[in-house]
Amino acid sequence: MEAILKEITDFVIEGEDEEVPELVQQALDEGIDADIILKEGLVAAMDVVGPRMAAGDMYVPEVLMCADAMRAGLEILSPILAEEGSESLGKIIIGSVEGDLHDIGKNLVAMMLESSGFEVIDLGINQSIPKFEMAIQEHDPDIVALSALLTTTMPALKETTKVLKEKGYRSKIIVGGAPVDQCYADEIGADGYAEDGAGAVICSKRLLNIA
Numbered sequence: 001m002e003a004i005l006k007e008i009t010d011f012v013i014e015g016e017d018e019e020v021p022e023l024v025q026q027a028l029d030e031g032i033d034a035d036i037i038l039k040e041g042l043v044a045a046m047d048v049v050g051p052r053m054a055a056g057d058m059y060v061p062e063v064l065m066c067a068d069a070m071r072a073g074l075e076i077l078s079p080i081l082a083e084e085g086s087e088s089l090g091k092i093i094i095g096s097v098e099g100d101l102h103d104i105g106k107n108l109v110a111m112m113l114e115s116s117g118f119e120v121i122d123l124g125i126n127q128s129i130p131k132f133e134m135a136i137q138e139h140d141p142d143i144v145a146l147s148a149l150l151t152t153t154m155p156a157l158k159e160t161t162k163v164l165k166e167k168g169y170r171s172k173i174i175v176g177g178a179p180v181d182q183c184y185a186d187e188i189g190a191d192g193y194a195e196d197g198a199g200a201v202i203c204s205k206r207l208l209n210i211a
């Protein structure tokens with residue numbers, strides 16, 4: 001089991017978007033849990049890519065190839081991870097804040113929320129405050145989930161939260177992303193913080209008083 005997971009990790013790091021889905025399917029056929037493949041195969045690759053990127057050993061085009069390979073693998077896992085619930089627990093708008101182009105983690109969070117029974121409207125990356133506002137006016141969500149992966153986009157997280165709160169929308173605001181923590185969420189006045197997809201589900205249910 002470990003061998004194929006390591007192979008998946010290595011192929012994601014090499015940005016091989018044709019081999020990765022094949023290997024993910026092979027791992028599933030071998031009976032490995034989708035959740036294990038996600039964590040120990042796909043996400044593990046990003047734990048290698050991140051430090052290499054920080055050290056200047058990998059550049060943006062190469063990292064983009066890794067992201068594509070990861071996405072290709074996720075496409076195989078998504079239907080298994082996201083078994084649809086019948087009745088919606090509530091409506092959630094999710095997006096990466098302005099200036100932030102990262103979406104792998106956000107997509108995972110969206111998938112977890114959806115698979116837990118929430119209706120999720122994913123606005124995508126680089127979403128300005130007016131875009132969040134337009135979406136809120138159109139969909140009237142119970143929750144708005146904001147994602148930020150960069151320390152440089154944390155101020156956009158703060159500003160978006162501040163403006164949406166000031167405008168008095170009924171939606172609760174939850175925030176997350178690698179540089180964000182509970183302390184920062186409290187500081188910027190968000191209603192909730194989640195470390196990952198599972199946390200976002202727990203946090204959303206808590207805010208909507210769902211047992």
Ligand code: B1M
Pocket residue numbers: 043046047048049050051053054060061063064067099100101102103104105106108109145146147148149150151152174175176177178179193194195196197200
């Ligand atoms: Co970027 N990048 N990147 N990058 N990138 C990081 C984040 C970085 C830590 C790498 C590093 O240097 N070590 C670093 C940030 C440093 C910092 O700010 N402190 C960094 C940098 C510097 C940059 C650029 C500035 C590089 C450059 O251009 N010189 C640039 C900025 C672009 C921009 O956004 N404006 C950039 C670009 C990119 C790519 C486009 C090449 C690519 C993104 C492709 C894509 O997403 N489609 C990329 C990638 C892939 C990464 C790393 C390697 C991997 C991110 C990832 O997908 N992780 C990342 C290093 C790392 O994280 N190891 C890095 C896997 C994913 C499952 O985890 O995204 O953390 P994560 O999501 C988690 C949680 O954070 C949480 O749940 C998710 C699931 O568990 N979560 C939420 C996320 N959103 C949530 C929302 C919620 C709740 C929880 O709502 C409530």
